[in-house]
Structure formats: C-alpha cells, structure tokens
Amino acid sequence: MATAVETAPASQAARTPALSLRGASKTFGPVIALADGTIEILPGEIHALVGENGAGKSTLVKILAGVHSPDGGEFLIEGKPAHFRNVSESKAAGISVIYQEPTLFPDLTVAENIFIGRQPKGRAGLISRGEMRRRAAELFATLGVPIDPDRIADGLSIADQQIIEIAKAISLDANVLVMDEPTAALSGVEVERLFTVARALREKGAGILFISHRFEEVFGLSDRITVMRDGRYIQVHNTAEVTVPAIVKEMVGRELGELFPKQEAELGDVVLKVDDLNSVGTFSGIDFEIRAGEIVALSGLVGAGRTEVARAVFGIDPYDTGSVSIGGTALKARSPKAAIAAGIGFVPEDRRKQGLVLDLSVARNVTLTLRHSLVRWGIISGQRERAAAEDWSQRLQVKTGSQDLPVSTLSGGNQQKVVLAKWLATDPKLLIVDEPTRGIDVGTKAEVHRLLSDLAGRGIAILMISSELPEVLGMADRVLVMHEGRIAADLNRADATAELVMQAATGSTKELHLERTDEELSTELEAGE
Amino acid sequence: MSTVTHAPAVPRSSAFKRFFTAREIPVAGALIALIVVTYIINPRFLSPQSTKDLMLNATIMVILAVAQALVIITRNVDLSVGAILGLAAFGTGTVFDMFPSIPLVLIFVIGMIFGGLLGSINGMLVTSAKVPALVITLGTLYIFRGVLSSWAGSKQYFSGDNPKAFGNLSVDTLVGIPIITIIAVVITVAVAMFMSSVRSGRDLYAIGSDPDAARLFGIPVGGRVLSAFIACGALTGLAGVLYASRYNSVGALTGSGIELDVVAAVVVGGVAIFGGSGTVAGAAIGAVLLSTITGALTATRVDKFWQQAIVGVLILAAIIIDRVVSLRRARKLRVNEAKNV
Numbered sequence: 001m002a003t004a005v006e007t008a009p010a011s012q013a014a015r016t017p018a019l020s021l022r023g024a025s026k027t028f029g030p031v032i033a034l035a036d037g038t039i040e041i042l043p044g045e046i047h048a049l050v051g052e053n054g055a056g057k058s059t060l061v062k063i064l065a066g067v068h069s070p071d072g073g074e075f076l077i078e079g080k081p082a083h084f085r086n087v088s089e090s091k092a093a094g095i096s097v098i099y100q101e102p103t104l105f106p107d108l109t110v111a112e113n114i115f116i117g118r119q120p121k122g123r124a125g126l127i128s129r130g131e132m133r134r135r136a137a138e139l140f141a142t143l144g145v146p147i148d149p150d151r152i153a154d155g156l157s158i159a160d161q162q163i164i165e166i167a168k169a170i171s172l173d174a175n176v177l178v179m180d181e182p183t184a185a186l187s188g189v190e191v192e193r194l195f196t197v198a199r200a201l202r203e204k205g206a207g208i209l210f211i212s213h214r215f216e217e218v219f220g221l222s223d224r225i226t227v228m229r230d231g232r233y234i235q236v237h238n239t240a241e242v243t244v245p246a247i248v249k250e251m252v253g254r255e256l257g258e259l260f261p262k263q264e265a266e267l268g269d270v271v272l273k274v275d276d277l278n279s280v281g282t283f284s285g286i287d288f289e290i291r292a293g294e295i296v297a298l299s300g301l302v303g304a305g306r307t308e309v310a311r312a313v314f315g316i317d318p319y320d321t322g323s324v325s326i327g328g329t330a331l332k333a334r335s336p337k338a339a340i341a342a343g344i345g346f347v348p349e350d351r352r353k354q355g356l357v358l359d360l361s362v363a364r365n366v367t368l369t370l371r372h373s374l375v376r377w378g379i380i381s382g383q384r385e386r387a388a389a390e391d392w393s394q395r396l397q398v399k400t401g402s403q404d405l406p407v408s409t410l411s412g413g414n415q416q417k418v419v420l421a422k423w424l425a426t427d428p429k430l431l432i433v434d435e436p437t438r439g440i441d442v443g444t445k446a447e448v449h450r451l452l453s454d455l456a457g458r459g460i461a462i463l464m465i466s467s468e469l470p471e472v473l474g475m476a477d478r479v480l481v482m483h484e485g486r487i488a489a490d491l492n493r494a495d496a497t498a499e500l501v502m503q504a505a506t507g508s509t510k511e512l513h514l515e516r517t518d519e520e521l522s523t524e525l526e527a528g529e
Numbered sequence: 530m531s532t533v534t535h536a537p538a539v540p541r542s543s544a545f546k547r548f549f550t551a552r553e554i555p556v557a558g559a560l561i562a563l564i565v566v567t568y569i570i571n572p573r574f575l576s577p578q579s580t581k582d583l584m585l586n587a588t589i590m591v592i593l594a595v596a597q598a599l600v601i602i603t604r605n606v607d608l609s610v611g612a613i614l615g616l617a618a619f620g621t622g623t624v625f626d627m628f629p630s631i632p633l634v635l636i637f638v639i640g641m642i643f644g645g646l647l648g649s650i651n652g653m654l655v656t657s658a659k660v661p662a663l664v665i666t667l668g669t670l671y672i673f674r675g676v677l678s679s680w681a682g683s684k685q686y687f688s689g690d691n692p693k694a695f696g697n698l699s700v701d702t703l704v705g706i707p708i709i710t711i712i713a714v715v716i717t718v719a720v721a722m723f724m725s726s727v728r729s730g731r732d733l734y735a736i737g738s739d740p741d742a743a744r745l746f747g748i749p750v751g752g753r754v755l756s757a758f759i760a761c762g763a764l765t766g767l768a769g770v771l772y773a774s775r776y777n778s779v780g781a782l783t784g785s786g787i788e789l790d791v792v793a794a795v796v797v798g799g800v801a802i803f804g805g806s807g808t809v810a811g812a813a814i815g816a817v818l819l820s821t822i823t824g825a826l827t828a829t830r831v832d833k834f835w836q837q838a839i840v841g842v843l844i845l846a847a848i849i850i851d852r853v854v855s856l857r858r859a860r861k862l863r864v865n866e867a868k869n870v
Contacts, residue, residue, distance in 0.1 A: 067745060087747035103745050105738035107805035108731075116735050117748060119728055126726035 016079045018043045018207035019064065019095070019176050024073030026059050031411065033059040037073065038233035039226050041176055041207035046198060048222035048239070049211045051251055052468065056231035057211050058100060061180045064209070065097040066090030078175075096174030100181045100211075102161035104153040111136035111149035114168045139167040144193050158303035159186050166194060170201070177201060178209045183217060195221055213469075214502065215244050227251055252470065262453045262475045268292030269327070271461035272344075272430050274313060277322035282308045283485040286322070290430065290461040295452065297476035298465045300505045304482040306465045307349060310432050313463075314346045315339045326429065340369070345423030347416075349434035349465070355419040356407050363389035363403040365418050369426045392421040396451065413444025420451065431455065434465040449475060469498050481505050552799030553811035555850055559843075560818045567825040574828040577705070583824050584710045585699060585775060589768050590816040591713045593787065594794040595720050596764035598812035599757045601795055602724070604737040604804030605655060605662035607758060610765045610791055612673030613647045614784035617769025619677060622686025622779050625695070633695055640770035641763040647673060648762015652755035670788065678781045685780035691773065699775040709771050716764065717813045724809055733757055737804025793840055794819045797847045818843070 017040045024037035034056040041047045051057050062068045063075070066084030075082045077093050084090045090097075104113050111132045112119070120135065122128030136149035145163050147156075153164065162182060169177055179198075183191045198208055198221065212218050218225060219239060227234040227250040234250050270289045277286040283305040290296045298306045311317040313324050315336045324331045332338040339346075348354035356365055366389040367374060374384045389403050396417045400410055407418055416436065423431060436452065437445045452475065456462055466472050472479055479496045481489040481504035489504035567574045593610060600607045617640045624636060651669055655662045688696050698708045706714075724730040732753050736743045743750050773779050792802075798815025800807030819840055826836055 065745075066747075087745060088749070091747050099745070103739070103742035105735045105742060105805065107738040107801075108734060112731060116731060116746065117728060119731065126722070127728065127731065129726075 016043075017041060017076070018078060019209075020074075020076045021060070021063065021070075022074040022076075024060070024063055024070040024075060026063065026068055026070055032231055034063070034070075035231040036233050037063060037070070037228075037231075039209070040236070041209055043175070043207050044202055044205045045223045046202055046208045046210055046221055048218040048225045049209060049228065050213075050218060050225060050247060051228035052470070055228040055251070057228060058180060059231075060228070061097060061099075061178055061209075061211070064090065064095055064176075064178055066095075091172070094175035095178065096169045096172040096176070097178040098162075098165045098169045098180060098182050102158065102165050104156070104161055104164060106154035107152060109150050109152055110147055110156075110164055113153050113164055114139065114149075114171055135171070136167070139171055142170075143167060143190075143197065145190065159190065162186060163190065166197070170197060174206065176207045176209065178211075180211045181213065182210075183212060183214065191217070215247070218247075219244065262295060262449075262477070263457055265293035265453075265457045265459075267294050267477075268459055271327060272313070272463070273325045273328075274309075275323045275325070277309065277312060277319050277324065279308065279312060279317070279319040281485075283312075283482075285486055288480055288487065288490070290463055292429070292459045292461050293456050294477045295456050295462040295464055295475055297472040297479045298463060298482060299467075299469075299472045299479055299501055300482035300488075302467065304505065305485040306482050307434055309482070310346070310434055310463065310465055313339075314344055314432060316346075340426065343427070343429035345369075345426060345428035345431045347419050347423060347431065347433040347436060349438065351415055351419050355422075356415060358408040359406050361404045362393065362398065362400050362407050362410070362418060365407045366392050366421045366425065369422050388425065392425055393418075396421050396424070397447070411444070413440040413448065416440060416444075416448055417451070420448075424455070428460060430461045430463065432463045432465075435467065436464060437466075437468070437471060469501060472496075472501065473498065552807055552851070553814055556798050556811060556814045556818055556847070560814060560821065563818065563821060563825055567828050571828045574825065579824070579828070581702065581705070581707060583821055585707050586824065587817045587820040588707070588710045588713045589772055589775065590790065590794060590820050591813045592716055592764055592768040592771070593791045594798065594812040594816035595717050595809045596761040596768070597791045597795050598798070598800050598807065598809045599720065599724070599733065599764075600662070600761045601792075601800050601802065602737045602804050602807065603733050603754050603757050604740060605754060605757070606666065606792065606802075607648070607651055607662065607761050607765075608666040608788045608792075609647070609651060609670040609673050610761070611784040611786060611788040612670050612677060613644050613762055613765045614769040614772060614787060615677050615779075615782070616647065616673060616680075617644050617766040618772040618779040618783045619681050619686065619781070621770045621773040622690060625691045626686065629692060633692075633698075636695070637767060637770055640766040642766070644766015644769065645759045645763035648759045648765070649755065651762065652758030655758065656751040656755050674785070677783075681781040683781070685778045686773070687778050688774075688776070695774050698771070709774060712771065713813075716767075717809060720764075721809045729753065729756070734805055737801075738806070790819065790840075791816075793844050797840075797843050799847065799851070801851065802848075 020040045022038050024034060025032075026034040026037070037056060037060040039047070039049065039060065049057055049060070059068065063070050066087045066089050069084065077095075082093060084093070105116065108116065111129075114136050115132050119127040120131040122131060133149045140147050140149070140163075143163060143166065145160070147160055147163065153161070156164070163186070166179075166182060169179075177198075182194060186194065195217075198210070202208060210218070210222060222239045224236060225239050225242065225247060226236045227247060229251060237247070268291055271292050272290040274286055274288050278284045286309050288296065298309065300306050308317060312319045315332070315334050315338060318334050324333070326342040326344065329342070331342055336346075352358060357368070363386050367385045370388055371380060374380050374388065376384070386403055392398075393400065393403065398410070398417045398421065399414050407415060410418065420433075433452065437448050440448060449471070452462060452464070464472075464475060466475075473496055476496070477493050479489070479491045479493075479501060480487050481491070481501050483505055489500065491500060491504075564575070573579060593614070597607060597610060620643055621636060621640060624631060624639060647669075651662070651666050654660075654665045654669070658665060698712075701708050703711060724733065732743070732748050735746070735748055736750050736753055740750060769784070772783065776783075794816040795807075795812040796802055796815070797818060798807065798811035798813065800812050800815075822839060822843075823833075823836055826833060826839075
C-alpha cells in the first residue's frame with residue numbers, strides 16, 4: 001500500500017492533501033482532549049494551527065505522530081486512510097514531529113540523538129561515528145548554530161535542545177513536518193534560520209504544520225491558518241485574507257473580561273520582597289515586591305526563568321546572591337520548610353507530579369500540610385483529618401464522591417482545587433501559583449480564577465506564573481515579564497497590553513524579517529478593538 | 530547579533546580529552562593501582578601461577594557483569610542471575626551425567642538456550658507487568674532457586690564426574706591465558722562492539738536514558754528490553770556452564786548471593802544504576818577489580834573480613850565520583866551559557 005502511494009504521479013499528488021484529518025476525537029477518562037480535530041495540509045504549504053492553551057492542538061499533533069490513536073474521525077495520508085498504532089508507523093508514513101517539549105536522550109551525544117535508530121553504517125554494518133558526526137555538523141551548519149555533535153545532550157539549554165530537535169526532524173526528510181511551538185525558546189536569529197529552512201522545505205514540496213502563539217510568526221510564515229478552540233476546529237483561512245483581530249476573536253470566542261474576574265482589592269503592606277536575586281546561568285537581577293491583596297503575574301516564554309525564580313523564592317533551588325524577605329524578615333535560602341513557616345504556599349506547575357500524592361485519598365492530600373495540628377499523642381487522628389478536609393473541600397467546592405477516594409480519580413480542575421486547599425489550610429501570606437489553570441477545562445478555569453481573586457481580596461499576596469496572556473492580563477494587578485533570565489518589563493494593570501507583554505517576552509524577535517512589521521500588527525489589533 | 534550565514538566554529542572536544550573523561554578510566558586506574566601496590570608489597574602476587582588464578586577467578590564474574598550491564602543500561606536490573614547460574618551449572622552436571630560423550634560445543638549451546646529461556650521469563654514479566662524489574666527479578670530469583678533446590682536436592686556433581694576435556698578448559702592456557710578467560714574476553718569484546726556500534730545496541734542506551742522519549746521516538750522499547758533480558762540470561766547460562774568447568778562441585782546452593790556481587794561490579798565499573806550510560810567494558814573492568822581485591826588482600830595478608838567493607842566503599846566511591854562529575858559538568862555548562870548570552 002505504502003509503495004503505491006509513493007509512486008503516485010507528482011501532478012496528482014499536488015492536488016491531494018499530504019495529510020487530512022477530519023472530525024478526530026480523543027478522550028482521556030472524563031476529559032475530552034479533542035472533540036473535533038480537523039486539519040488539511042497540502043504539499044508545499046506552511047499551515048499554521050492556532051488556539052489557546054488547552055484548545056487541543058497538542059492532542060491533534062500526537063494523533064498525527066501516532067502517539068495517540070483517535071477515538072473517532074477520518075484520517076487520510078495522501079488520500080489513503082491511515083491508522084497509526086505507534087510512532088514508527090507515523091514516521092514510516094513520512095510524518096516528522098518536533099514536540100513542544102524537547103525529548104532528547106540526556107546520556108547520548110548530540111549526533112546520536114539526531115540519528116538514533118538510523119545511524120549511518122560503515123564497514124561491516126557497524127555504525128560509523130565519523131560519518132554520523134559529519135552529517136550532524138552539516139545540519140548544524142545549515143541551521144547556523146555552533147553545537148558540538150560529540151557532546152552529550154545533558155545540560156544543553158532549552159534553545160539548543162530545540163535546535164537539535166529541528167535538526168533531527170529535518171534530517172528525516174519527511175513529507176509532513178509538524179512543529180509544535182518550535183520557537184518558544186529560540187532567539188531571533190535562530191528563529192529566522194528555522195524559517196529559512198521551513199521555506200526551503202516548502203519549496204521542495206513538503207507540507208508543514210506550524211503551531212505558535214506568536215502572531216508575527218504565524219502571519220509571517222504561513223500560507224493558511226486553522227483556528228481551534230476548546231478542542232474543536234473553528235475555521236481555516238488563507239493567511240493573506242485574514243487579520244490578527246479576526247483570528248484572536250475566533251481563538252478566544254468570548255470577551256476577555258468575562259472570563260478572568262479579578263476584583264479590585266485594597267493593597268496592604270509589602271509581603272514579599274525579592275532583592276537582586278541571582279543564580280548564575282538561570283536568572284539575574286530579579287527585583288520585585290508583592291503587597292497583600294495583590295496578584296503579580298510572572299509572564300514570559302517557556303525557559304525564560306519564571307519557574308526557576310519561584311522555586312528559588314520558595315527555597316527549593318539555591319541562588320547565588322540576593323535576598324528574599326517575607327513581611328520584612330529575611331528568609332533562609334534553600335529551605336522550603338522555612339518558607340512554609342514564614343507563610344508561603346507553592347502550587348507547582350506539574351500538580352500530578354509535584355503537587356499531589358495521586359494514590360492517596362482526597363482527605364490525606366488536603367491535610368498533608370496540616371499534619372502537625374492533627375496529631376494527637378504522636379498519631380494523626382483520622383477524625384480530625386476528615387473534618388479538616390471536609391471543611392476545606394467545601395470552601396473550595398471540590399467535586400468528589402467521597403473524601404476517601406484517591407485524588408487521581410478527580411478531574412484536573414478539582415485536583416488543582418485540592419492542591420490549593422492544601423496550601424490555604426496553612427493560612428499563607430503569600431501563595432505562589434505556577435500555571436494554575438494548565439490542562440483545566442474552561443468552566444473550572446473560571447472557578448480557579450474566581451478563587452484566586454477571592455484570596456487576594458482576603459489579603460493574600462499572590463505570585464502567579466502563567467503562559468496564557470488572557471489569564472495574565474485579566475488577573476494580574478501587575479505584570480512582570482521575564483526574558484532570558486531577566487525582568488524585561490514591569491507593567492501596571494492599566495498599561496499592560498498583549499503586544500507590550502509579548503514584545504518584552506520575545507525581546508529579540510523584532511529583528512525578524514517578516515512580511516508584516518510589529519507596527520502594522522499593532523495597528524491591525526487596534527483597528528479590531 | 531550578526532547575520533553571517535556561514536557556520537560558526539564548532540567547539541569540539543579532543544579525542545584525548547574524551548578518553549580521559551570516560552567513565553571507565555577511574556576504575557581502570559584503581560585496578561592498576563591495586564595491582565602495582567600489591568606487587569610492591571608482595572612480588573609473588575604476579576607470579577605466573579598467581580596471575581593465572583587471578584584471571585580464572587575474574588572470568589565468570591566478567592561474563593556475569595557484561596550480561597548484567599546489558600540489562601542495567603536499559604534502566605532495569607536482573608537479580609535472578611545467581612539462580613540462573615546455579616541452574617545452568619547444575620544442568621551441565623546433569624547433562625554430562627546422562628550423555629557423557631556429548632560434544633563440548635553442544636553443552637555450551639544448551640546452557641545458553643536454557644539461560645535465555647529463563648531470561649525471557651524475566652523479560653516478558655518486566656515488559657508486560659509494568660512493575661519495576663527489581664521486584665520481578667527478586668521474585669524469579671526465589672522461584673528459580675526453589676526449582677533448583679527441589680531439582681538438585683542434596684545431590685552434587687563433582688568436576689571428576691565431567692569429561693576431562695571440559696575441566697581442562699579451566700586449566701589449559703593459550704599464551705599464558707586460560708581458555709575460559711579467553712572466552713570471557715571474546716564475549717566482552719563482542720558485546721562491547723554491539724553496544725557501541727550496532728543500532729539496536731544504541732537503542733538500549735536510549736531506552737535507559739529516557740524510556741518515554743524512546744517510546745515517543747518510535748523505538749520498540751518492549752522488544753528491546755525483552756532481548757536484553759534474554760541476552761543476559763543466555764550469557765549467565767554460559768557463565769553457569771563455565772562455572773561447572775572451573776569449580777569442584779555444583780549443587781543446590783551454587784551461585785547463591787552472587788547477584789549482588791555482579792550488580793556491585795557493574796556499578797563500580799561506571800554503569801549508571803538508572804541506565805543510559807556506562808559501558809560493558811567498564812562493567813568487565815569492575816568485575817576484574819572486585820575479584821582482584823580478594824586476591825590482593827590475601828597476598829598482602831589483610832584480614833579477609835575487610836574485603837566486603839572495601840567493596841562497599843568502592844561502590845559508594847563510584848557513585849559519589851559519578852555524581853560530583855555530573856554536577857560539576859552541569860554547573861560549568863550553565864556558567865558557559867550565561868557567558869554566551
């Protein structure tokens with residue numbers, strides 16, 4: 001079958017989409033990750049896929065990659081039905097994927113990471129390391145990056161890892177190249193090189209699916225744009241015939257204000273003061289304050305150092321110089337215990353791995369931080385535990401059948417509420433929330449936001465790390481934008497706009513030679529408002 | 530930033546530097562130091578007969594360590610090797626008892642197939658049950674040992690029961706090296722070659738380095754891990770046959786407790802216990818080091834009771850060195866990258 005497809009006449013192939021997915025759906029337990037995944041990629045086109053976080057883009061990508069098999073819908077490769085059972089089959093069909101998160105093997109060399117499973121063979125069928133190194137160096141030369149093919153991948157920056165992923169994908173010579181936010185961690189020059197390569201591949205007749213949150217890139221690079229929202233296909237446009245505001249409207253599908261209600265709160269005294277915090281190679285010169293009742297958002301691209309700052313403040317990671325103080329008292333470095341005692345709560349990004357003990361009951365999880373107050377004669381009293389847990393679950397409206405169910409049975413939003421409850425029970429002065437609504441459905445999202453707003457109203461200072469611009473703009477009293485380990489902008493609620501935040505976060509993308517300039521984009525945005 | 534289109538100079542680590550940062554170097558250094566120091570204290574340590582004994586003692590451990598390294602590199606472990614060795618060794622005695630004139634080659638083939646079958650049981654359980662190999666192979670260790678106990682009972686086979694040519698494998702030498710040691714070296718070289726230069730061998734490293742990424746990349750993780758367990762079982766079976774040739778008697782207790790010595794040798798040899806890095810050559814050197822320590826302590830008249838404590842110290846030293854080196858490396862990279870920004 002596969003050979004028949006390959007030998008189809010070129011003229012006919014130009015008519016047939018390289019890949020077409022219609023009405024694909026995918027559910028994970030109670031969560032609908034994709035309700036209607038629809039996309040058509042023609043040979044020789046760059047097709048952009050846009051949508052908010054949680055719109056189902058990554059699930060769609062994983063279906064194309066053969067990681068997930070769709071529960072329903074139609075999937076055609078060059079007009080022939082495709083059913084991938086695993087990644088190898090997708091690869092064999094000519095689909096190559098660059099994932100959002102680089103997936104390198106830390107112990108292997110860079111060259112081997114690129115060629116694993118298809119290393120060039122030399123004498124007696126053995127792997128020729130010289131040839132492998134030469135080809136890797138060639139790829140890096142095309143991309144114009146100085147990476148040693150012989151070094152091991154462990155310890156590479158996110159940007160370099162991403163470049164290796166790109167080199168890997170290019171070297172596969174695929175018919176369809178899928179790039180899931182490949183530019184998130186790249187600098188301007190690197191992005192430009194990637195685009196040159198993408199355009200060259202388009203000339204050669206490859207179909208490219210490009211996912212990005214940056215509109216300059218989407219409009220500068222793509223031929224067509226597909227918009228997704230809440231797991232559904234919304235619309236496909238020719239890039240030349242559509243404007244940024246029109247796309248944004250389709251992506252969001254609602255007014256920003258309705259979704260993210262941060263109520264005005266009386267600002268109190270300074271709760272957290274971070275003074276010139278430095279950690280070599282990770283972040284530097286971090287300087288900010290948060291007052292009681294204030295929500296400060298830490299915005300920026302993935303890898304800008306936001307989570308690292310939060311972890312340093314909470315004492316998980318060390319820092320080299322600088323200081324952190326709570327209510328005027330200096331906080332001991334490298335001691336989460338001291339941080340908790342001083343009144344900091346930390347809701348991590350990956351709640352399944354870091355925020356919850358999945359196999360324990362809801363009650364146990366809620367009361368994890370309370371163990372000392374529940375102890376009677378050295379033993380945790382089950383009765384007190386349940387009482388405390390029920391109290392908090394009610395206050396946060398955690399939807400669970402029973403307090404005794406393992407927390408893994410809850411939906412993402414309710415799991416997040418359990419993590420919040422766990423920290424609220426300690427009566428914190430400062431709450432650090434890292435991507436509080438990642439992977440949470442839209443309805444519950446609003447509830448989490450209401451909750452955060454409510455807490456600020458009660459005088460808790462909140463440091464919120466978020467990659468979702470609408471969330472940042474809607475919730476924060478103040479926005480700190482990080483770029484490459486530094487605070488690039490400190491914006492008040494009134495001044496913060498999507499363009500300003502994105503500009504500060506991307507820093508160098510202005511150097512890009514795009515078909516539209518930032519000014520034009522801004523004008524378009526304003527025109528749309 | 531400039532927009533020059535030609536490639537910037539690529540920093541390359543020299544072959545010299547790579548050689549000296551290899552993980553096997555500290556172990557090899559320790560081995561050489563041990564031999565030199567012992568020789569200075571007691572020159573008879575390197576007499577022809579003593580050297581031959583050192584090699585004979587290391588042989589079986591080397592094969593077991595090479596086999597185990599295959600599995601550990603995939604982020605698994607096989608604790609049942611002691612029992613597999615025992616079964617293969619006792620099986621060898623039994624086969625010779627039944628067919629005294631069986632060709633020697635055949636006995637090796639039988640031993641490897643038998644070991645491979647036992648290894649495939651481990652492999653299938655590990656790949657299908659999604660339970661850590663540590664637990665699975667701990668279970669099969671007891672099961673295999675139990676089978677051996679009920680099979681052997683109080684029966685023992687002595688070297689005198691075997692054909693003379695078979696026992697001579699552990700006596701005869703070729704240019705001063707015992708035949709079974711040559712077999713071990715050939716196996717080590719072959720497996721080392723496979724692991725460094727054959728695609729499926731490299732896949733084993735990839736799997737151990739990041740199993741999820743390996744799956745995402747389309748590497749047949751289950752199949753490869755199963756093969757590693759089968760290979761480990763087969764080589765352990767071979768070691769069992771050689772054990773019957775080398776030692777005086779085999780019975781229900783043959784190979785008891787050897788699995789921990791093997792894992793220790795592999796770890797000391799620079800194979801990361803969480804997989805993904807280290808080499809079979811390193812594991813082999815680790816095995817030689819651990820077996821040489823016993824000889825060295827005897828030659829220098831150190832109380833034998835110290836031996837295990839010293840092995841323990843070596844394991845900890847290997848782990849600490851490894852950890853320190855990787856932390857340093859990570860730190861250095863971060864600083865370098867900070868400079869480049």
